[in-house]
Every structure is written in C-alpha cells, then in structure tokens.
Amino acid sequence: MKINNTLLVCLGSLAIIWQSCTSRGNNPGYEYAPNMYISKTPEPYSQLEEGWAYNPKGMSSRLPVKGTIAKGQIDYQYPHPNSLKGYEAAAAFTSEMPKTQENVLRGKELYEIYCWHCHGKGGNNDGPVVKEGYIGVPWEGYTSDYIKELPDGKIYHTITHGKGLMGSHAHMLTPSERWKVIYYVRSLSMGDEFVYEQTKNQNK
Template sequence: MLAMNKFRILGAAVVAVAATVLSSSCNDKRSTGWEYAPNMYEHIAYDPDQKNPNFADGKTAQVPPAGTIPVGFVKFDYPNNKDGYELAGTEVKTMLPQTQNNYAEGKVLYMHFCSPCHGETGQGDGTVVAHGFPPPPSYSKGQSSRGGAMKDLTDGKIYHTITYGVNAMGSYASQLSPEERWKVIMYVHHLQTL
C-alpha cells in the first residue's frame, strides 16, 4: 500500500510537471525559450550611430584625442610627394630579418597582390596588361617614372610606393600591413636581379 501511494504521488508530480511545461511552452509562439547570456544580443553599450547622452554633442562615435595612434599602427613620416619618396629612399631600411620564411611569405603576398599587374617574374606582364591596361615597368630592365632604373630601387622607395601608390598604382597600405610590405620588398629585390 505504501508503494502504491509512492507511485500515485510520483505520477501526480510527473503529470503536474508535464502540464506546466506544456502550458508554458504554448503561450507565446515567438518565445525562444530560456535565455542564456542575453547580453550577447541585448547589449547595454551604445552603437556608434546611436545618440548618446553621455557626451555633450550627443554622438557615440567620438573623434580620438589628438596625437593618439591606433594599436599596431606604424607611423611613416614621409610625405606623399617626390621629396618624401627620395628621402624615404635614403633613410628607410628594412628591420625585418632576411630569413627564408620571410622571403617565402613575401613571395606569396607578391603573387596575390602584385603579380596581377607586375607579372609573376616582375617584368610588367601581369594579367591586367592583357585586358588593355598600360604595363608597369620591369623590375630588372625598366625605368622608374620618378627617375632611375627599377633594378636600383631601394627599400625605402619601394615601401613609399606600396604605401602611397604612384601613377596608375594605388596605395596598398590598407591591403598590406607594414610587416607584409617589408616581406614583399624582400621578394621584389629578388625580382630586380632577374
């Protein structure tokens, strides 16, 4: 008799839990159930385009304080003109170690970003030339539009050109980090000897 009462109590408890679950799950069809870590989608931070009462101008996106530099930013204090190009050519030298790994990474970066115009061997015969664009000069035989032979370009001149661009070549500063630019330069120096 005691065992039978236990089964009745257990059965009633199971029915009560099942009824509670069933009735609570059917109330709101839009409910996603229990929330785990709701701050993942209901954040308290302001979005950059929202009004913000914490600032006098009411904007969330504020201009950084003068003189601040973003994390990882490498300053390049040479102006985007011929004088800056010439100065960079004499003063800027790579600090990246000349290792086989850096050379191999430079080759991969060159093939992805530079070879469409400059060609795989740096002769100015990339795929864009086949589509009617003017060819860039050859690294080993051509003449720079800024004067001098392309085979004599220094680290600083190539870095300046990658950073700012020249003629039809745009800047690659947003595509290549400063360290990646040095790796590409390492590979371009190899192409200058071909």
C-alpha cells in the first residue's frame, strides 16, 4: 500500500510537470533555448546595446544620404500645397513617365485595389460604396467631359491631398504609382482613343 502511494505521488507529480511544460492558449510551454524563437529587436533609431552600435550615434538604421531620393519617390517633392491655389497650380504638373502598356497595366492593378470600390471597375462611379449610397460623386464617370478635360496634374493633386469626399491616397501610392493609376484612369476615360507609348525602357 505504502509503495503504491509513493508511486501515485511520483506519477502525479510527473503528470503535473508534464502538463506544465505543454503549450496551450497563450502559454508557450517550456521553451528550449528561447533566444532561438524570440529574436532581439532594436528599438527604432536606437542601437545602444553593447555590440550593436554599428551605425553612428547608435542609430539602428541610417538616415538617407543628403540630397538623395528613394526609388519611386522621384517627384516626392511635389511643389503644390494642399489648398485651392495649390490645386489650380497643379494643372501644369506633369510626369516624364511614359504611358506604356506595362505602366497602364500596373495602374489597373493598383486601381482595382484602391479606387474601384468607389469609382467602379470601369470608372462609371458604380462601385459598392457609391452604389450603396454612402458617397456621391459629382460627375457621371471617367467618360464624362469633366474628367476628359481635367488636367493630369489636378488628378495627381486630388490623389495626393484628397478632394471633397475622396481622401488622400498619398500613403497608399508612391508618386510613380499615382501616375500609373492616372494613366489607367485616362485609358478608361478615352477608351479606344487611348494611345500607348512605346519605349525601350518600359519602366522609366
């Protein structure tokens, strides 16, 4: 009997120990060498821990070199402020990016992520947000004279800063992506009259 009791206590303890090592819910259980799962992450712009200070002033990443512009941000310094005056002045703003088929197709992909739910897949303002009556757009669609006569620069301004019930899309689209979307809007607006540009450097 006595042996059986000791055996029971031993088995019981083993079961408890075994259970406490098992992972469940938010408990990761017993982790062997946890530093293999939980990696060290330096705080942004601080690298003060010993052995980590590779960059000057203990920064975890370096600031861009002065006077440089990251890829895709070439016209980042968009000169027109968020104002009615800025909107009017933006009419003269253009891009060097060619209207190649590749650029327009990329614009289509982006449009079908960020724009179609309001303006509709074909640009007829029949996306679900408009159809359900949450938002109204003051012109018929991209084939309306208003859009046909609207300078690209003004569309760029609207995508960058927003206008009326359309919010800014600057944090979703890089400057070059904004142009690709604008070209796709143009292709929807002009239909068969839209002419693709040919260039050797397709992605310029």
